Amino acid sequence: MSKNPIIYLLYTGWRYAEKYRPLFLCYLVMYAASQAIMLAEPFVIGQVINCVQISATKNFADHQQLEHDILFYLFIYFLTQVGFWIFHGPARLIERFVAFHIKVNYKSSMFRKITELPMQWHREHHSGESIDKINRASIALTEFFDNTFEVAYMLFRLVGAQIVLMCFMPVAGAVSFTIAATSVGIIFWFDRLLYNNYKELNKFDNTTASAIHDYITNIVTVITLRLEQRVLPEVLRRLNAPLNLFKHNNNLVEIKWCLTTVTIGVMVVVVLGWYAHDTLSTGKVLLAGTFFTLFEYLRRIGDSFYNFAWLYGSVTRQAADVQSAETLEAAHAERAETPEKFDLPKDWSSVEICDLDFIYEDEKHRSHHLTEIDVFLERGKAIAFVGESGSGKSTLLSLIRGVQYTDNAKLKRDGVELKGALKCLHGCTTLMPQDPEIFADTIRFNITFGVEADEKDVQEAIRLARFDNVLARLPAGLETNIAEKGINLSGGEKQRLALARGIFFAQDSEIVLLDEPTSSVDQQNEHIIYENLLKTFKQKCIISAVHKLHLLDMFDYIYVFDDGRIVEHGNLQTLLNKNGRLAELWNRVDSERAATMDEVSC
Missing domain, CATH: 3.40.50.300 (P-loop containing nucleotide triphosphate hydrolases)
Incomplete structure (x- = not known):
């Protein structure tokens, strides 16, 4: 299975969606349609600004035509908002419905696998750790599939805005694509480091959960032997154990954000600077609406990268949480290699x-x-x-x-x-x-x-x-x-x-x-x-x-x-x-x- 956390989580959700897989595909198509409609928004607003600027150069000679053009584009803008919600609203309802059943199917599957493991396995593995792994994985899957639209919109906006730029301004599209690819590489490199660190942090959390589980489930012993103050240092020791790794992770996250911001800033400055220079050097009029439209598409690409950097970090953590529970599935799969069932003859005496x-x-x-x-x-x-x-x-x-x-x-x-x-x-x-x-x-x-x-x-x-x-x-x-x-x-x-x-x-x-x-x-x-x-x-x-x-x-x-x-x-x-x-x-x-x-x- 791919190590990419987004692909990994989508694959895992697809497995547990079972009979709801057609609905899963349905709401993704609806999200794509809603974002395709919203791609027209910068162009429409840019055309309104251009109409005003062109009319101003003519001293607003034709007021009726200007008013007609503005009302026309504003009506188109209104239709984009309505069209967006026609697809987005139902898709969100379907998405959460599917997410609910993914959670139910995942938890029931993990419960079945845990109960089918032999007693010897349970003796060798702490119940608190197993519970923590399943809960973390279940919460991570639920959070991801409750908000799949964020990942979908980030990808659709990025790809859609890039296609628009490539079609109407090939040079601007090529520059933004090159810088975008650089940003993706930076984010992937950092999140690969973070992914391994998250897995280690999960191990620390599992050991902490097992200790707390032991103390609480045996609370009578703790109280009767007056161990309250004695066990607290052990809990604190386990809680503080990952502090250095936690601080190292935070440093990596902030460096990633800094480099992403600088890269996006370079993209906006280079593309807008090139457009202004190219337009003015050829004696053309620099239309404010077109400049705004270009900026807005670049902003969307930039926002997509901000979202990508943020979401990819969150998704990486979610994938690590889900993958931590794979040890339970692996234990079950190893035991289930010989699934042949044996029974006593019905008429045995x-x-x-x-x-x-x-x-x-x-x-x-x-x-x-x-x-x-x-x-x-x-x-x-x-x-x-x-x-x-x-x-x-x-x-x-x-x-x-x-x-x-x-x-x-x-x-x-x-x-x-x-x-x-x-x-x-x-x-x-x-x-x-x-x-x-x-x-x-x-x-x-x-x-x-x-x-x-x-x-x-x-x-x-x-x-x-x-x-x-x-x-x-x-x-x-x-x-x-x-x-x-x-x-x-x-x-x-x-x-x-x-x-x-x-x-x-x-x-x-x-x-x-x-x-x-x-x-x-x-x-x-x-x-x-x-x-x-x-x-x-x-x-x-x-x-x-x-x-x-x-x-x-x-x-x-x-x-x-x-x-x-x-x-x-x-x-x-x-x-x-x-x-x-x-x-x-x-x-x-x-x-x-x-x-x-x-x-x-x-």
Whole structure:
């Protein structure tokens, strides 16, 4: 793609205009027509002045003819103004309509691409930076296409005035063209330097945005640890980091403006001086109207260059903003090189995950691994994953859902290996995580994510998650905004709200994964919630990471994890009778419970 920022932005807008591309071309043609009409304006006014001057040399002998000529040209002038708005007004309305849809298409496309990127990419890239890039790019595109007429008029005036001069005064046209080309070269050279600097400034802004995003989203930590004054210097350091580059950019901008102004001044002086000398040296009369017309066309060329220098700088900045978001598109394009989709057969009743191996490093640089994992999944069965923290339960659930990915795994149905392996499970699986993500919005939005929903389905999800008693005490029910003052949910209540959301969206899933989503819920409510889930989803395959062993008698089959391996599996009674790893965990829990009871009795 061209490095010219105007061409780059036009190309980008063309991509996202989609079905509105004919309207895009339409309003550009209308702008060209409006400027073609306005090209007559200097000539018309010049003719009025010439009429007065010629009549004055004749001592205004024919007043009626002079009045007729003046009124005629003034009427033509009036028609140019009306003609201009006949094209300009509708074109502006169409332009803003197209700009709106370009913004909508761009933002929706970027949102889709971001959500399709794997979890590992999100772990390695700061959300604050990604948000800042998308917002900057969206604003830049909107500003450019809201005001395309400025770029169009600048080009049409420049080219139109140049054509008029070349047709009626070839020498003046040649001189102005030569100097104009010099000005363009100066502007391009400076803006190429500025473009690279703008990209660097954007990087500084991205790092600042990520810091501010972190501090604000974790404001409770900042306040409770009294970090307000400690984090401010870091924010200021990031804000001031680009100061030297910022000052250097300002120097370049002012030098560019100075050289542009001087070049345009040279053009006006040389052309008008030549015209005056050529006219007077041949004994001709120097008509004021013609002199004014020539000056006005030169002024338009000059103004076009002033506008060009100003607009090109702004457009360069806008192009840099849009291009900064291309890293997100590139990441998506790299991932989307193999877009083949895999699904489970519709009539599946059981599948087996075989020979799964996986190693990864988390955000704290701790290594995790799964080795030689074999798990049998059956529709209508409830499966429990048991083990201490870090044993691999959550990692396997994330692989089944597709939050993480490994090539080292097989998926078999009736002994036949399925192409795509774990990818076959991604499209029919819902994962309910342990850590609830609660949004500063209404209870309804936190459950439905703004998706249109049947009220009965929403209420049923709330009931199953045991959130109904919490909802009853909220002032506005489902429309209660969590961000409002006085609305405080405990950790367990937040988990139940997030669980209601998971239940609501799991209705069309064939495999439901539970990664200890009730870890902060009291034991009584937790037991009822699991009973509700197992009853409601009895036709699905349910897999749950279980830390509280009192829930295990509700599951059909248990896999026991230890250090990334499955060390035993079977039903609860069989495993307890084996006196293996599960029995060890079970006895430990019993001992801890007994010790607690002794302390209470004392």
